[in-house]
Amino acid sequence: MTWVTWRLYRYQGVLAAALFAALAVVLLITGLHLAQMWHSDLASCLKRSSCGNLSLNSPVLTTLVVGTSAVPLLPGLFWGAPMVAHELETGTNQFAWTQSITRRRWLVVRTGWLLLAAAVLAGAVSALVTWWSGPDNALYANGFEANKFDVTDIVPVGYAVFAMALGICAGALLRRTLPAVAVTLAGFVALRALIAQWLRPHYMTPVAVYYKLTGLYAPNGSYLSVSQGIVGPNGKPPVGLGGYVFNGAPVPTVCAKVVQNPAPCMAAHGYREYLTYQPASRFWAFQGIETGIFVVLAAVLLGITFWVLMRRDA
Amino acid sequence: MTAVIETSGLTKRYRRVTALSDCTISVPEGRICALVGPNGAGKTTLLRLLAGLAAPTAGGAVVLGGAPRQDPAYLAKIGFLAQEIPLYRRLTAQDHIAIGAHLNPRWDGESVRVRLGGLKIALDRPVGTLSGGQRSQVALALTLAKRPRLLLLDEPLAALDPLARRSFLAALAEAVAVKGDGEVGGGLTVLVSSHLIADIERVCDHLILLAGSRVQLCGDIETVLAEHRFLTGPRKDTTAIARAHAIVQEDTTARQTTLLVRLNGPVADPAWAVEEPNLEEIVLGYMSQDDPADGTGPEGARLSAVGEGR
Numbered sequence: 001m002t003w004v005t006w007r008l009y010r011y012q013g014v015l016a017a018a019l020f021a022a023l024a025v026v027l028l029i030t031g032l033h034l035a036q037m038w039h040s041d042l043a044s045c046l047k048r049s050s051c052g053n054l055s056l057n058s059p060v061l062t063t064l065v066v067g068t069s070a071v072p073l074l075p076g077l078f079w080g081a082p083m084v085a086h087e088l089e090t091g092t093n094q095f096a097w098t099q100s101i102t103r104r105r106w107l108v109v110r111t112g113w114l115l116l117a118a119a120v121l122a123g124a125v126s127a128l129v130t131w132w133s134g135p136d137n138a139l140y141a142n143g144f145e146a147n148k149f150d151v152t153d154i155v156p157v158g159y160a161v162f163a164m165a166l167g168i169c170a171g172a173l174l175r176r177t178l179p180a181v182a183v184t185l186a187g188f189v190a191l192r193a194l195i196a197q198w199l200r201p202h203y204m205t206p207v208a209v210y211y212k213l214t215g216l217y218a219p220n221g222s223y224l225s226v227s228q229g230i231v232g233p234n235g236k237p238p239v240g241l242g243g244y245v246f247n248g249a250p251v252p253t254v255c256a257k258v259v260q261n262p263a264p265c266m267a268a269h270g271y272r273e274y275l276t277y278q279p280a281s282r283f284w285a286f287q288g289i290e291t292g293i294f295v296v297l298a299a300v301l302l303g304i305t306f307w308v309l310m311r312r313d314a
Numbered sequence: 315m316t317a318v319i320e321t322s323g324l325t326k327r328y329r330r331v332t333a334l335s336d337c338t339i340s341v342p343e344g345r346i347c348a349l350v351g352p353n354g355a356g357k358t359t360l361l362r363l364l365a366g367l368a369a370p371t372a373g374g375a376v377v378l379g380g381a382p383r384q385d386p387a388y389l390a391k392i393g394f395l396a397q398e399i400p401l402y403r404r405l406t407a408q409d410h411i412a413i414g415a416h417l418n419p420r421w422d423g424e425s426v427r428v429r430l431g432g433l434k435i436a437l438d439r440p441v442g443t444l445s446g447g448q449r450s451q452v453a454l455a456l457t458l459a460k461r462p463r464l465l466l467l468d469e470p471l472a473a474l475d476p477l478a479r480r481s482f483l484a485a486l487a488e489a490v491a492v493k494g495d496g497e498v499g500g501g502l503t504v505l506v507s508s509h510l511i512a513d514i515e516r517v518c519d520h521l522i523l524l525a526g527s528r529v530q531l532c533g534d535i536e537t538v539l540a541e542h543r544f545l546t547g548p549r550k551d552t553t554a555i556a557r558a559h560a561i562v563q564e565d566t567t568a569r570q571t572t573l574l575v576r577l578n579g580p581v582a583d584p585a586w587a588v589e590e591p592n593l594e595e596i597v598l599g600y601m602s603q604d605d606p607a608d609g610t611g612p613e614g615a616r617l618s619a620v621g622e623g624r
Contacts, residue, residue: 003416007409008402091400095453098365099417100390100460313368 001101001109009117012079016121023068024128030061031132038135065133069150071125072159073188075118080167081180083110084309088175107309111302115164122160126152143222144283146196153284158291158298163188165298169305195293201226203289206276213247213267221280233270247273318343318464318503319364323373326359333359335527336373341505341520346490348514348535349507350597351524357507358397360524361466364505365394378463390419393462397469399453403442407435407452411459418460426455429485447478454482458489465489467506471513479513487517511594521593523600530600535593542596544589545573545581554583563599574599 006013087093097103130152137143149155166187171180206226211217213230230249232238240250244259246266255265278286319341326334334356341347349357362368364375366382366389375382378391401410407430411423430437435448444452450470457465467486471479490502505522508514521538523531531538542562545555549571555561559581563574574591581588591599 001417004413007405007413090403091396091398092402093400094367094394094396095400095402096417097367097384098389098392098394099414100386100419101417102384102386102389104384313362 001105002113005110005113009079009114013117016075016117020121020124023064023125026061026064027128027132031128034132034135038138065129065151066147068125068129068156069147069192072118072122072156073163073185075114075121075160076163076165076167076188077181077184079114079117080164081171081184082177083114083168083171084305085171085175085177085180088171089177103310104306107306111168111305114168115161115298118160118164119157122156123154126154126156137222141222141280144224144278144280144286145222148222149200149224149283149286150192150196153287155287155290155294158294159188159192162191162294162298162301165301165305169301172305172308191297195290199293200224200286200290201278203286204278204282206278208274208276210272210274213271213273214263215273217273217275219275219277219279222283223280224278224282224286226276226278228273228275230266230271231274238266238271316343317341318345319375319377319505321373321375324360324363324370324375325372326356326363326368327371332527334363334524337524337529338373339522339529339532341503341522343503344490344501345520346486346504346506346518347520347522348511348518349505349522349524350509350511350514351507351530352601354527355524356527357524358468361394361468361505361507364464365392365466367394386419390460391463393457393460393465395453395457395465395467395470397472399446399449399470399473401441401449401453401456404440406440407437407456410441410452410456411437414456414459420461422459422461426452426459429455429458433481433485445478446473447475447482450474450478450482451485454485463502465502465504465506467504469507469509471508471510479510483513483517511597515593521597523597525601531596538596539590539593541576542591542599543575543577543581544591544595545575545586546589547571547583547586550585555581555586558582562596563602 084093087096096106133143133148133152137148142148143152150159163184167180167184170183170187171177174180174183201224207219209217209219210231229237230247232252238249238252240252240256244251244256244262246262251259251262252266252269252271254269255262258265317340319339321340322338324334324337325332333354337356337360349360351357359368363370364377364382366384378388380388382388382392402413405413407426411426414426415421415423427437430452433448433451435444435451441449441452450473454467454470457467465486470482474482486504486506490504506514506518515535519535521531521533521535522529547570549566549569552561552564552571552573555573555575559578560576561573562576565572573586574596
């Protein structure tokens with residue numbers, strides 16, 4: 001069955017390898033250039049905490065790297081969704097499932113290799129991107145931000161496994177390739193956005209810091225900002241007359257007479273700025289939690305797929 | 315003679331429709347059995363149940379000594395060819411031979427090469443580019459390469475032109491004729507569904523007639539032919555005949571009555587002219603008995619057309 005799986009996917013496998021090689025060449029060449037710049041110029045200026053307008057890379061490359069967040073979706077879309085659906089559509093499952101092999105074995109072997117292929121592809125791209133992003137992340141200390149977090153280290157592997165499981169499950173339930181592809185695409189994008197936006201900042205209780213108005217505060221290293229704003233001495237945001245705003249918060253009633261420059265008045269009345277964030281030290285914990293969530297979801301989807309396909313008539 | 319297929323009360327219901335109802339049949343070893351009946355009669359359902367692709371709602375089947383199931387040992391003994399001739403269209407016949415070799419314990423890939431070579435069918439072209447007849451031949455050869463003991467063929471002739479039909483049936487007959495595979499033991503039994511009674515009559519020696527999701531006839535074709543007669547006589551009461559024999563179909567015009575009867579002995583009344591029907595006429599008689607619309611419906615029309623063309 002392993003050989004059969006290889007025979008059915010060898011062209012797609014070669015194509016995927018070729019695309020990966022092309023990406024690797026681009027990232028290796030530019031990445032080596034980056035590393036060189038980093039060591040010669042940037043490391044020294046960063047020590048002085050001032051690198052001026054120095055920029056490490058072009059917008060095109062940045063877009064390409066951010067764009068690799070689509071990579072984990074592709075195997076699920078092109079291999080996962082058709083895996084069962086295309087067989088059911090063309091009836092070839094009747095050929096496959098009347099050879100001297102059980103449906104379970106057919107499913108286990110094919111699903112297993114596809115999951116592995118998706119994980120390896122996403123992992124390899126992620127490894128490249130992680131290496132490439134090293135200097136950039138060090139310079140801007142933004143490795144924890146959504147666009148970087150999503151394409152580096154281990155989370156892309158979790159995404160790829162999930163996308164593959166979603167594709168296979170959608171194909172098994174819908175029995176049509178095109179709707180399965182659409183559901184995989186929509187489901188993956190929606191869930192990724194939902195989790196990155198709403199769930200990820202709250203994997204752990206964020207750290208809160210308070211500092212004086214008009215002051216500046218930046219946590220060490222790359223952090224994930226959860227919320228920021230102004231609170232009064234009672235710990236609640238200011239309530240104002242409306243119309244006048246200072247740093248995104250309404251100017252409180254007590255400072256109504258100095259709305260043009262309310263900061264000294266507000267500070268005098270105990271108003272402070274606050275920031276809640278996930279510190280850089282939690283990066284790997286967050287990578288682990290997010291990967292775990294997607295792997296568990298994938299396991300549930302595969303469980304449904306097996307249950308449906310083993311019970312239902314071919 | 316031992317029965318290769320033995321079903322009792324086999325029933326398959328989908329959400330609303332009953333595809334097969336209380337099907338009790340028996341097919342002896344070594345037979346080529348024709349499975350005939352109108353569209354929706356349950357032929358495909360029966361074949362899929364026997365192949366283990368579907369599970370029955372009620373009743374059971376014993377095929378080659380066991381229930382049809384998802385089990386390598388069982389599947390190795392069954393050759394199933396679905397109606398749409400499902401093959402991987404982008405793969406070549408050669409690829410399919412290799413796939414079969416990986417998935418079957420008693421695979422005879424050489425036989426496929428020989429068979430297709432004899433028919434001058436390219437082994438190295440994607441099967442999607444072959445003609446319908448060639449694809450059917452490839453699929454049959456692959457099914458036979460499993461060296462099954464029971465071959466289940468669902469409408470293999472439907473998409474074929476008369477020439478391809480003849481060559482397909484010849485290949486089938488030849489496969490059955492080559493008996494005595496020592497390793498397997500016992501001959502090949504075939505259950506083949508088709509609308510084209512005139513065509514399969516030449517190779518089949520057993521008949522199962524399904525109509526309205528029920529078995530109407532199951533038996534040796536010679537016996538079936540011997541048991542049925544057309545009785546033509548002046549228009550009159552048929553209760554005397556009905557008491558002695560089973561009237562399958564009654565056709566009354568102003569002047570005369572024609573009956574298709576299943577005999578229970580000789581016809582005593584000399585008023586009836588006795589005629590031997592052919593298999594197709596018998597089958598049509600049963601089909602129109604079950605549902606009066608069938609006689610004039612597309613199914614009946616198609617069968618008649620085949621009969622006239624012969």
